[in-house]
Amino acid sequence: MDYKKYIAERLPVEGMTAEEVASLIACPPDPSMGDYALPCFKLAKVLRKSPAAIAEALCAAFPVGGVVSKAEAVNGYLNFTVDRAAMVRDILSEALSKGDRYGASDAGMGRVVCIDYSSVNIAKRFHIGHLSTTVLGAAIYRILNFLGYKSVGINHLGDYGTQFGKLISAYKRWGNREEIEKQGVSALNDIYVRWHKEAEAHPELEDEARAYFKKIEEKDPECMALFDWFKELTMKDVQKIYDLLDVRFDSYAGESFYSDKMGPVVEELREKGLLRESQGAQIVDLEAYGMPPCIILKKDGTSLYATRDMAAAIYRKNTYDFYKCLYVVAYQQNLHFRQVFKVLELMGKPWAKDLVHVAYGMVSLEEGAMSTRKGNVVFLEDVIDKCIEKAYAIVSEKNPDLENKEEVAKKVGVGAVIFGALYNSKIKDIVFSYDKVLNFEGETSVYVQYTCARARSVLQKAGGAAADWEMPAAIADEEFELAKAVAAFPDTVLAAAEKYEPCLIARLCVDVAQKFNKFYFDCKILSAETDALKNFRLALTRATLQTLTNALALLGIGVPEKM
Ligand code: ARG
Numbered sequence: 001m002d003y004k005k006y007i008a009e010r011l012p013v014e015g016m017t018a019e020e021v022a023s024l025i026a027c028p029p030d031p032s033m034g035d036y037a038l039p040c041f042k043l044a045k046v047l048r049k050s051p052a053a054i055a056e057a058l059c060a061a062f063p064v065g066g067v068v069s070k071a072e073a074v075n076g077y078l079n080f081t082v083d084r085a086a087m088v089r090d091i092l093s094e095a096l097s098k099g100d101r102y103g104a105s106d107a108g109m110g111r112v113v114c115i116d117y118s119s120v121n122i123a124k125r126f127h128i129g130h131l132s133t134t135v136l137g138a139a140i141y142r143i144l145n146f147l148g149y150k151s152v153g154i155n156h157l158g159d160y161g162t163q164f165g166k167l168i169s170a171y172k173r174w175g176n177r178e179e180i181e182k183q184g185v186s187a188l189n190d191i192y193v194r195w196h197k198e199a200e201a202h203p204e205l206e207d208e209a210r211a212y213f214k215k216i217e218e219k220d221p222e223c224m225a226l227f228d229w230f231k232e233l234t235m236k237d238v239q240k241i242y243d244l245l246d247v248r249f250d251s252y253a254g255e256s257f258y259s260d261k262m263g264p265v266v267e268e269l270r271e272k273g274l275l276r277e278s279q280g281a282q283i284v285d286l287e288a289y290g291m292p293p294c295i296i297l298k299k300d301g302t303s304l305y306a307t308r309d310m311a312a313a314i315y316r317k318n319t320y321d322f323y324k325c326l327y328v329v330a331y332q333q334n335l336h337f338r339q340v341f342k343v344l345e346l347m348g349k350p351w352a353k354d355l356v357h358v359a360y361g362m363v364s365l366e367e368g369a370m371s372t373r374k375g376n377v378v379f380l381e382d383v384i385d386k387c388i389e390k391a392y393a394i395v396s397e398k399n400p401d402l403e404n405k406e407e408v409a410k411k412v413g414v415g416a417v418i419f420g421a422l423y424n425s426k427i428k429d430i431v432f433s434y435d436k437v438l439n440f441e442g443e444t445s446v447y448v449q450y451t452c453a454r455a456r457s458v459l460q461k462a463g464g465a466a467a468d469w470e471m472p473a474a475i476a477d478e479e480f481e482l483a484k485a486v487a488a489f490p491d492t493v494l495a496a497a498e499k500y501e502p503c504l505i506a507r508l509c510v511d512v513a514q515k516f517n518k519f520y521f522d523c524k525i526l527s528a529e530t531d532a533l534k535n536f537r538l539a540l541t542r543a544t545l546q547t548l549t550n551a552l553a554l555l556g557i558g559v560p561e562k563m
Pocket of ligand 1: 157312329
């Protein structure tokens with residue numbers, strides 16, 4: 001039951017739809033002000049009356065009864081108190097009957113949303129800079145599917161560019177196939193680093209690398225075989241991380257996939273009179289839009305990152321006919337996407353408005369948290385391993401007799417990495433701290449997982465929640481607050497999808513968990529005064545567990561049975 005809507009439909013405000021009124025209704029943090037409140041200040045402008053007078057008038061006309069037990073005008077606010085029992089009954093029936101579909105909907109109507117995320121670079125190890133895009137993208141992917149959209153996950157691999165010519169040159173000079181096969185990407189990285197050192201003294205290496213890159217472009221069999229092998233090695237490395245994080249893609253069409261698809265784009269730009277020569281390069285002038293020119297072809301005729309992104313956007317539109325195409329990419333690429341989107345718009349693509357750069361901030365590691373193997377690059381695998389290791393130690397200490405400690409530690413450790421990256425608004429820079437993300441008492445996934453284990457243990461002790469339960473005569477504050485937090489889940493999922501902010505779901509998890517723990521400590525569940533009360537409280541416990549499980553699943557976090 002949507003209470004805001006219920007109330008709004010009974011509040012005729014001139015010149016406003018019930019939906020608009022509903023969007024103004026809020027839940028006051030202080031329950032003494034009612035359960036819902038309509039601030040009348042915004043209405044004052046429309047109705048040309050004082051907020052207080054509006055509140056009074058609306059209050060007098062409101063039909064109290066049914067689910068709303070009281071309406072009161074106070075200082076320009078119209079406060080509503082609901083019939084708690086009716087409301088909680090609705091919430092529990094909804095959550096329990098929908099089960100693992102609680103919070104889901106078909107609002108997306110099967111519309112396709114392409115999500116470009118993770119998009120790692122070939123021959124580079126997965127470092128912490130790609131954590132946010134990976135877990136944010138994967139969360140958005142699941143959230144949109146949960147809401148009835150059809151997500152298409154695209155890993156736009158960075159597999160194109162002169163660096164691959166350098167890598168071949170390096171490999172041909174110093175590469176050892178078995179060594180590299182054994183050590184994987186880090187060995188590729190080593191010869192790449194060596195190449196740069198040697199090239200300082202031997203600039204002719206640059207020419208060699210350029211020649212190899214040209215061969216790749218011409219699809220020379222030997223060079224292609226090497227390149228494919230580099231790719232395979234990288235993907236093997238990266239796949240380990242995707243498996244740990246439970247992240248999947250529907251397409252791995254990366255930059256090189258577009259090498260033969262850029263010609264037509266350049267042609268179209270030329271035909272539409274958008275190309276201009278500047279210092280030998282082909283550009284689209286964007287001065288009128290306050291941006292530097294978008295370079296399409298370099299002086300030597302080679303394409304750029306932006307050219308490939310344009311070909312990719314057109315390809316995606318043709319292939320998937322997307323409703324929206326999201327790019328989960330760091331905010332450092334703001335200008336790049338603004339340029340690409342603008343050029344597509346100038347090309348007359350009406351869908352350019354459906355391209356969205358979902359920008360996020362930087363992740364760094366707390367000072368001294370880890371000595372890195374090489375320079376200042378922090379490898380994600382090391383971070384995850386360390387989190388699992390720490391989780392193992394904590395879990396063993398808390399519960400030495402726990403079975404499957406390894407499995408629990410994995411869920412806790414991986415969850416901590418994901419939750420740590422998702423807990424704040426995505427645009428904020430994050431400083432990752434092991435102690436913070438693994439704090440049992442903090443705003444963390446461990447805290448939420450532990451709460452789930454607690455709820456599950458209560459249910460197990462009771463031999464499951466009875467299927468039939470009744471509302472008690474009076475609802476305690478703790479019960480009511482918990483039920484309201486549970487009820488907020490479906491709207492929170494919608495808001496997370498609309499704003500591309502999985503953090504809203506992460507925050508809801510913590511809120512529900514905190515309220516459950518308050519309820520758990522203040523209200524007796526298993527030793528409630530009557531069986532009826534016990535059954536009601538068990539139903540509330542089950543609804544809580546369901547909500548948290550669904551919410552964590554959207555973020556990609558598993559729930560251990562026991563902790
Ligand atoms: N590989 C790029 C990087 O690591 C990200 C690619 C993002 N996607 C795109 N279509 N440009 O920075």
